[in-house]
Amino acid sequence: MVCALGIEGSANKIGVGIIRDGEVLANVRKTYITPPGEGFQPRETATHHRQNITGLVKAALAEAKIDPSQLDVICYTKGPGMGACLHVGALAARTLSLLWKKPILGVNHCIGHIEMGRLITKAQNPIVLYVSGGNTQVIAYSNKRYRIFGETIDIAVGNCLDKFARIIKLSNDPSPGYNIEQLAKNGKKFIKLPYVVKGMDVSFSGILSNIEDIADPSRRKNKRKKEDPEEEYTKEDLCFSLQETIFAMLVEITERAMAHCGSNEVLIVGGVGCNLRLQEMMEIMCKERNGKLFAIDERYCIDNGLMIAHAGAEEFGSGSRMKFEDSSVTQRFRTDEVEVTWRDD
Ligand code: MG
Secondary structure, three states: OOEEEEEEOOOOEEEEEEEEOOEEEEEEEEEOOOOOOOOOOHHHHHHHHHHHHHHHHHHHHHHHOOOHHHOOEEEEEEEOOOHHHHHHHHHHHHHHHHHHOOOEEEEEHHHHHHHHHHHHHOOOOOEEEEEOOOOEEEEEEEOOEEEEEEEEOOOOHHHHHHHHHHHOOOOOOOOHHHHHHHHHOOOOOOOOOOOOEEOOEEOOHHHHHHHHHHHOHHHHHHHOOOOOHHHOOOHHHHHHHHHHHHHHHHHHHHHHHHHHHOOOEEEEEOHHHHOHHHHHHHHHHHHHOOOEEEEOOHHHHOOOHHHHHHHHHHHHHOOOOOOHHHOOOOOOOOHHHOOOOOOOO
C-alpha cells in the first residue's frame, strides 16, 4: 500500500493530488489564465505557480484528511514541460521531502496521463491517444515501455487549437479549446483545410497557417477572392472545420495503431481528450471495429497532481527510487524513455 502526494506544474496548471493504494483522496488545481489573444509565458506562469503551490498543498491535505506522516513518497513532474514552471513543482517537492523526511520521486508527465486514464477507466491494455497543448502521441504498451507509434512532427494538436483561439480572440477561460468546442457546435459550413497525415505521424502547423489566412481578413485579401459569397465564414464555421479536420487525422492514426497491434481498446488522455466531439468521432471508429473507447473527464484529463501521485505511487511501489540529488527537471523527456517496472504483462 502506497500513499503518495503528487505535484504537477509543467504548463499553465499547478495541481496537487493525493492517492492511497489507487483510492483518490484529493485532487486540487489552479489554472493560470491569460487575456484573450495572449498565450502564457514561462516567467509569469511560474510566478502564478509559486503563489499558489503552498495553498494547494494545504488544501490537498485537508481534502484527503491525512497527516503528512502518513505519506510514503512525494512525487513531482520531472518533465517534459516548460522549464520555469517545472522548477516550481520540483522545488516544492524537494522542500516537502526534506520537511517531512519522505523520499522524493520525479515522474514523467506523459506516463502520469496514461496511468491516470488506466486507473479511472479500468482499461487494461489500450492504444492510448495522448493529446494536449504540448503533446500529441499515439502510444501502445509493449515489453516494459509505452512505445510511441505516431506523433506530431511539429506543434501539438492543443497548441494548434490554442493559437487559433488567440487569432480569433477567444477567451482562455476556462480554456481556449473548450471555447472552440462550444462555438464549433454552431458551425454550419465546412471549410476545406489541408489534411496532413504522414504515415503514423501528423502535422498541424500548415493547417494553422492556412486557417489563419482564412480567419484574418487582412491576410485573406491577398489570397482569397473576398467578393465570392462562398468565401464568407463565421467563427463558428472555422472552429467546426478545424476540429473536424484535425480530429479526423487523430482518429485515422489511432485506428491504424489498433489494426497494427490487434487491439480493440482506445484510451484518450490529455487536455484535448475531454473534447466531446473528439470522443464522439473516436467512438464511431471504435464501434465500426467492434472496439471500445475509454475516456475521462476534465478532472483527470487536464493536467493534475493526482496523475503524478498515482504514476509515482505505481513506480515507487515497484521498487523505483530516486536520490535526492537527482531530483532535477528536464524539458525534454520522452514517454518511451521510462521503463515501466510496475506492469508485468
Ligand atoms: Mg499534459
